[in-house]
Amino acid sequence: MQLTQKNINNSNLLLKVNNLSVFFNTPEGNIQVVKDANFSLNKGECLGVVGESGSGKTQTFFSITGLLSSNGYCKGSAIFKGFDLITSSEEEKRRYLGKSIGFIFQDPMTSLTPHMKIGKQLSEIAIFHEKLSSKLAMERSLEVLDIVKMPKSRDLINSYPHELSGGMKQRIMIAISLMCRPELIIADEPTTALDVTTQSEILSIFNDLKSNMNIGIILISHNIGVIAETSDNVAVMKNGLIVENGSTFNVLTNPKDEYTKHLLSCIPPWLEK
Amino acid sequence: MRTNMIKFIVKRLLIAIPTLLVIIAFGFIMMRVAPGGPFTSERALPPEIERNIQEAYNLNKPIWEQFYIYIKNLSVGDFGPSFKYKDFTVNELILSGLPVSVTLGLSSIIISLFIGCFLGIVAAIKRNTYFDYSVMSISLIGICIPSFVMAPLLSLFFGLYLGLLPTSGWNGGNVLNLILPITALSLPQIAVISRMMRASTIEVLNSNFIRTARSKGLSPSYIVRKHVIRASILPIIEYLAPASAGLMTGSIIVEQIFGLPGIGRYFVVGALQRDYTLVSGVMILYASLLIALILVTDILRALLDPRVKL
Numbered sequence: 001m002q003l004t005q006k007n008i009n010n011s012n013l014l015l016k017v018n019n020l021s022v023f024f025n026t027p028e029g030n031i032q033v034v035k036d037a038n039f040s041l042n043k044g045e046c047l048g049v050v051g052e053s054g055s056g057k058t059q060t061f062f063s064i065t066g067l068l069s070s071n072g073y074c075k076g077s078a079i080f081k082g083f084d085l086i087t088s089s090e091e092e093k094r095r096y097l098g099k100s101i102g103f104i105f106q107d108p109m110t111s112l113t114p115h116m117k118i119g120k121q122l123s124e125i126a127i128f129h130e131k132l133s134s135k136l137a138m139e140r141s142l143e144v145l146d147i148v149k150m151p152k153s154r155d156l157i158n159s160y161p162h163e164l165s166g167g168m169k170q171r172i173m174i175a176i177s178l179m180c181r182p183e184l185i186i187a188d189e190p191t192t193a194l195d196v197t198t199q200s201e202i203l204s205i206f207n208d209l210k211s212n213m214n215i216g217i218i219l220i221s222h223n224i225g226v227i228a229e230t231s232d233n234v235a236v237m238k239n240g241l242i243v244e245n246g247s248t249f250n251v252l253t254n255p256k257d258e259y260t261k262h263l264l265s266c267i268p269p270w271l272e273k
Numbered sequence: 274m275r276t277n278m279i280k281f282i283v284k285r286l287l288i289a290i291p292t293l294l295v296i297i298a299f300g301f302i303m304m305r306v307a308p309g310g311p312f313t314s315e316r317a318l319p320p321e322i323e324r325n326i327q328e329a330y331n332l333n334k335p336i337w338e339q340f341y342i343y344i345k346n347l348s349v350g351d352f353g354p355s356f357k358y359k360d361f362t363v364n365e366l367i368l369s370g371l372p373v374s375v376t377l378g379l380s381s382i383i384i385s386l387f388i389g390c391f392l393g394i395v396a397a398i399k400r401n402t403y404f405d406y407s408v409m410s411i412s413l414i415g416i417c418i419p420s421f422v423m424a425p426l427l428s429l430f431f432g433l434y435l436g437l438l439p440t441s442g443w444n445g446g447n448v449l450n451l452i453l454p455i456t457a458l459s460l461p462q463i464a465v466i467s468r469m470m471r472a473s474t475i476e477v478l479n480s481n482f483i484r485t486a487r488s489k490g491l492s493p494s495y496i497v498r499k500h501v502i503r504a505s506i507l508p509i510i511e512y513l514a515p516a517s518a519g520l521m522t523g524s525i526i527v528e529q530i531f532g533l534p535g536i537g538r539y540f541v542v543g544a545l546q547r548d549y550t551l552v553s554g555v556m557i558l559y560a561s562l563l564i565a566l567i568l569v570t571d572i573l574r575a576l577l578d579p580r581v582k583l
Contacts, residue, residue, distance in 0.1 A: 065488060067484055067487060067488060093490075094492065097490030098489035098490030098491070102488075105488075107481055110481040110482065111482055111485045113504070114482065114504065114579070115503045115578060116499070125491075128489070128491055129490065162579065
C-alpha cells in the first residue's frame with residue numbers, strides 16, 4: 001500500500017492497477033479468480049509476480065490486455081499512461097497492444113504461427129501499427145533480432161518456426177514484443193519451458209531491456225530465483241489475492257506474510273547463500 | 274524443393290500403376306461373375322450366330338486371356354469397343370460424356386469449397402450465435418438428405434411449381450440447366466465442409482499462436498485472413514479426395530435424374546446391360562481421377578504447411 005501511495009503524481013508511472021477483479025462464467029457458476037489486485041509499475045522497472053499455478057497471475061495480465069477467454073470478464077481499472085485498459089473498447093485497446101505493450105507467452109513452442117515465416121511474423125506488427133513499408137519493417141525486424149542476440153538473423157527471417165529451437169523461439173517472442181519499441185513488456189513465465197543456460201541468457205536480455213531501453217517489465221513466474229535475479233519489486237499471489245507487495249529485497253529477506261515465508265522455505269537450502 | 278516435388282510426383286505415378294491394375298482386375302472379375310452377359314437376351318440366338326458374336330468380342334477365350342488382351346489394348350490407350358452401343362468405342366463414349374461430367378463435378382467441388390469454407394469460418398467466429406446455430410442445423414439437414422431425394426425435390430419445386438428453371442436436360446451446357454444439378458450435388462458437400470471448417474477454425478482460434486497474434490494488436494479480420502485460414506483449411510484439403518469421390522457417385526444419380534448425357538449415366542446403363550468394356554472404362558477413369566486428386570491433395574498440403582515435407 002505504501003508503494004502505491006508514493007506513486008501518485010509520479011511522472012515515471014507506467015501502469016497503475018486498482019481493485020482489479022477477474023471472473024469466469026462457468027457451468028458451475030461464477031468464479032472469481034483475481035480479487036481486488038492493486039499494484040503499479042514505473043518506467044524501466046521490473047515487477048515480479050510470483051505464485052503457484054492457478055493463483056491468478058496469468059489471468060490478471062490477460063484481463064489487462066484483453067486476452068481473457070470469451071467467458072471471462074473483469075472489473076476495476078488498469079491505467080496505462082492515463083488510458084484505462086479495462087473500460088476501453090477492443091479497438092482502442094488494439095492501438096496499445098503490440099505497440100506500447102508487448103506480451104511474451106509461456107509456451108514459445110506453440111505461440112508462433114506455424115505457417116508464417118519469422119520475418120513476416122515480426123514485420124507485420126510494424127506494418128500494421130506504424131504503417132511502415134514491408135522493406136522498412138523487415139529492416140526493423142533485423143534490428144530487433146539483434147537486440148535479442150540472434151545470430152544470422154538474415155537467414156532467420158526466412159525460416160519457419162518449426163525449424164528453430166525452443167530458446168530461439170522465445171527470443172523471437174521477445175523480438176515480437178519489441179517491434180514497435182514498447183514501454184511495457186508483460187512476460188508470462190518466459191523461461192519455464194527452457195533449460196537453465198537458455199534461461200539465464202533470456203533473463204540477461206530482460207535486464208538489458210530494462211536498463212538500456214527504459215522498458216517497464218512485468219515478469220510472471222513461479223520461480224523465485226528468476227524473480228530475485230531481475231525484479232525491483234515483487235508481488236506475491238495466492239488464490240487470486242496479492243498477499244504481499246514490496247521491493248524484492250524486502251520481501252525476500254523479511255517476508256511478512258505466512259505464504260511468502262512458506263514459498264521461500266521451498267527453495268532448496270543449498271541454493272541459499 | 275522443385276526436384277523434390279518432381280521426384281515425389283513420379284514416384285506416386287509409378288505407385289498408381291499397380292493400384293490401377295488391381296482395380297481393373299477386380300472390376301473385370303466382378304463383371305464376369307455377375308450372372309448374364311452382354312449378349313444374353315430373352316430370345317435365344319441361334320448357336321452359330323452366338324458363336325460368331327462371342328468370337329468377335331473374344332468372349333470364347335479363357336478369362337485370363339481376355340484379361341491379357343484387355344490390358345494389352347489399354348496400355349496403348351484403347352478401351353475397346355462398347356458391347357452394347359454398336360459402332361461406338363468406349364473411348365468415344367467417354368469423350369462424349371466427359372465434358373458434361375467434368376463441368377458438373379468441377380463446378381460442384383469449387384462451389385462447395387467456397388461456400389462451405391466461408392460458412393464454416395463465419396460460424397466459428399460467431400459461434401453460439403443464431404447465425405452459427407442456423408448454419409449448423411441447416412447443414413445437418415444437408416448431410417441427412419441424400420442427393421437422390423434432393424434432386425427430384427429441387428426439380429419439382431423450382432422446375433415445375435415455380436417454373437423458374439428447366440427440370441432436366443443438358444441443352445448444350447446452358448447455365449440455367451446446370452443450376453439445379455449442381456445445387457443437388459453441392460448441398461451435401463457444403464454441409465460436410467462447413468461443419469469441418471467450423472470445427473477446425475474453432476480449434477485454431479483457441480490455439481496459442483492466435484493468442485500471440487491478438488497480443489500484437491492486429492485487427493480481427495487480418496488475424497483471420499493471415500493467421501487462421503491457412504491453418505484451419507488443412508483438414509478440408511485432406512477431405513478433398515473423399516469429397517470428390519462422393520461427388521462422383523452423386524453425379525451418377527444426379528445425371529440420371531436430370532437426364533444429363535454424362536459419364537455417370539453410361540456407368541449405370543453399362544452395368545445393367547453387362548457392357549463389360551464400358552463399365553471397366555468408366556471405372557478406370559474414376560479411379561485415375563481419384564488417384565490424381567489424392568496426389569494434388571498431398572502437394573497442396575505440402576504447399577500450405579511448411580512442416581510437411583514431400
